[in-house]
């Protein structure tokens with residue numbers, strides 16, 4: 001878990017005090033909205049369709065029970081009893097009053113959290129693998145690197161006013177669970193042939209209006225060069241960065257326009273000219289951070305658990321959940337358990353205060369006090385003993401968080417869309433709910449197998465629709481919601497952008513269309529193990545197109 | 553021939569609460585049915601001015617025009633976005649109410 005040092009503490013407290021005075025001046029009229037807007041955005045406060053919205057940073061998605069309980073407290077005291085976990089591993093509160101926000105920020109600061117850099121053209125929260133410290137294929141815990149980047153990027157004087165927002169993700173595994181290739185910079189911890197640990201650096205990925213898959217900038221970067229190299233990469237971008245057209249100001253456009261070779265050449269030149277030692281993190285600092293993320297001492301347990309086996313026999317709901325929502329832990333006798341925030345008919349990523357407290361209690365009791373938010377809008381309990389898994393499941397079931405659907409057709413990612421978002425062109429949440437209800441049966445979901453549906457309520461793509469196996473983009477066609485479908489997207493190490501099927505569909509048609517696509521996939525697959533994505537890659541668009549447009 | 557003027561109301565977000573408000577006969581109201589309707593371009597310009605005043609008086613944020621239909625007598629926004637906004641809440645149950653709804657459905 002990260003810890004604030006004295007600088008962090010002082011800085012966050014000063015920032016809250018400063019914002020409190022800005023809010024007071026806004027309320028008494030000494031600041032008008034034009035003056036106030038950039039100030040509130042610097043503190044994560046947006047004005048949405050129905051209310052203000054406060055986005056709180058969850059560094060690389062890691063929380064402990066005290067922090068989760070504080071989020072529950074905020075939801076209850078100053079909001080409407082719930083919050084929304086986002087695809088960037090953050091949380092959003094949808095209904096705060098402007099006059100309450102300084103108190104909310106004070107409450108967050110008391111547990112070392114804040115809302116800084118969750119908005120605006122700066123380096124945003126660095127995201128990471130929810131199975132950090134758990135996955136067997138991990139070279140190193142990516143949170144150490146993510147924390148280094150957090151410290152380096154927090155209020156970096158040169159990069160606080162970039163051309164556009166800038167998103168970095170870090171993974172320590174070859175199997176990518178961070179959507180690395182759709183980030184401005186993606187960092188993969190790797191080992192070279194000499195056995196040294198370093199970084200593979202990708203650049204220029206992103207979704208939104210002009211989606212792009214990141215390209216490799218460096219195959220291997222020695223670990224001590226990380227921060228100087230990032231500094232060089234950001235500086236080259238910042239110098240070129242267009243300020244005239246915000247749609248062209250992302251690094252992906254620069255890399256696309258000048259080419260990865262030219263961009264790399266300029267970065268290497270800048271890097272060579274930098275005073276690396278002045279920028280690189282001191283060895284002691286890296287060691288201090290690494291100590292925070294030292295793996296918990298998990299007592300060795302037998303790989304098989306009789307308690308677990310017995311519970312599986314007697315409780316079929318548990319058996320289904322355990323087989324779908326767990327991930328192998330590197331320590332025998334443990335698993336990482338995914339708490340699906342996608343109950344059938346619920347709003348993807350939403351959790352009530354009661355549910356947050358339940359998750360916090362379970363984390364404290366059964367998962368070394370740790371929770372992780374995933375970019376798929378779920379929450380992971382990373383260190384659960386098999387012996388305790390049934391108790392965890394029962395605790396979750398008690399608050400409606402026992403959906404056994406991780407990675408299945410009803411584990412739908414959806415942005416807030418037109419139910420909340422001022423930029424939206426169509427609704428996302430009810431579309432997700434209609435689809436989830438259609439495929440509500442656990443047996444049917446299992447039969448379909450891995451299938452990721454992602455929905456965005458506008459071209460900004462917060463719902464990552466381009467990289468959903470099935471992507472859904474809600475648009476506005478002359479005042480009516482219309483949904484464009486894409487197929488074949490992939491957010492993992494084999495990343496791909498989905499292909500458009502053709503003309504869009506009306507709000508009421510979407511669930512039918514998805515069902516037709518799924519039915520066609522079941523007909524087409526050669527063996528039940530062939531996933532939707534594999535089938536799509538094998539047969540291409542035509543048969544799917546035929547399924548949804550032939551009678552349309 | 554000039555296009556017929558489509559009736560409008562003025563909306564904004566309340567400064568403190570952030571929710572949608574509409575310019576009514578006596579200040580800002582949360583009920584669009586109580587909003588003043590401009591039926592001509594001149595009336596709309598006059599409403600714009602009152603809306604802007606709400607901003608300078610520090611009551612609301614970002615006033616703008618919303619096209620409405622008067623078919624049922626009371627103003628109803630034409631666009632889906634504005635219909636949702638005027639309703640003041642998402643189109644689906646949210647938060648604890650959503651959990652309740654999901655439980656009942658199960």
Ligand code: SF4
Nearest residue numbers: 415421424457458462
């Ligand atoms: S994708 Fe569009 S509608 Fe959805 S949250 Fe982002 S900006 Fe809002």
